[in-house]
Amino acid sequence: YLDRVPVRPGQRRHGSDNKVESERAEFALDLARRGHRVAVVSGGDPGVFAMATAVLEVASQDTYADVAVRVLPGVTAANAAAARAGAPLGHDYATISLSDRLKPWEVVAGRLRAAATADLVMALYNPGSRSRTWQVGKARDLLLEHRSPDTPVVLGRDVGGPAESVRTVRLGDLEPAEVDMRTILIVGSSQTRWVHRDGDRQIVWTPRRYPED
Secondary structure (H helix, E strand, O other): OHHHOOOOOOOOOOOOOOOOHHHHHHHHHHHHHOOOOOOOOOOOOOOOOOHHHHHHHHHOOHHHOOOOOOOOOOOOHHHHHHHHHEEOOOOOEEEEEOOOOOOOHHHHHHHHHHHHHOOOEEEEEOOOOOOOOOHHHHHHHHHOOOOOOOOEEEEEEOOOOOOOEEEEEEHHHOOHHHOOOOEEEEEOOOOOEEEEEOOOEEEEEOOOOOOOO
16 A cells, blocks of 8 residues: 555655554554654545544544544545446445454354345455455355346456456356455346446446336
C-alpha cells in the first residue's frame, strides 16, 4: 500500500506486516499525539475490512482522547470489480469476509447460508491466501445448496492495479486454486444476468426490479 503513495519532501514512511493492525494503529496514534500529521494507508475503502476499525478501536482509549481521527472514503474492491464487470450489485447485496482468522468458520458459514437463503448477491472478501486454501471450496459447495450451478461469479483480481484481471465463471465451475488474497468474488443472485457483447466481453448485471410471486 505504501508503494502506491507518491513520495514528497518531508514524508516519512513506516512499513509493517498486515497482521499487526492494532500495533500499526497504536504506533500511528502515538505519532499523532506527539504532534505529527499521520496517514494510515489502507487499500480500497478503509472502513470495509480494512484499517479504519483498527485505528478507531485503539483511538477509543482514554490515552488518545485528544487525537483527532478522520476516515477518508475510498473505492472498495466490491465496487471496483462490479464496475469492471457491469452492475452485479444493482440490487440488494451482502458483503462477507471468508477469512476465519478473526472469527470462527461457523460464523462465516452461517452468514453465507443466510445471505444465500435471502437470495442476495454476495461480495466475498479475503477468499484465500497461502495459509487459507480450503475456504473458497467450502463456500462454493455451501452456495450450490441454494444457487444454480449456472449462477455467474465475477472474479476480480488486483482491480485498478497493473495485473488487473476480471472474468466471470459459473458457480459450478469455480476453481479454488484460481483464487488468492488479491481476488474478490461477486456471486450473483437468482436474478443476476450474464451476457456476452462487444466480442468476448462479459457483462454481468442484477436487475433492480424483482419479480412478484
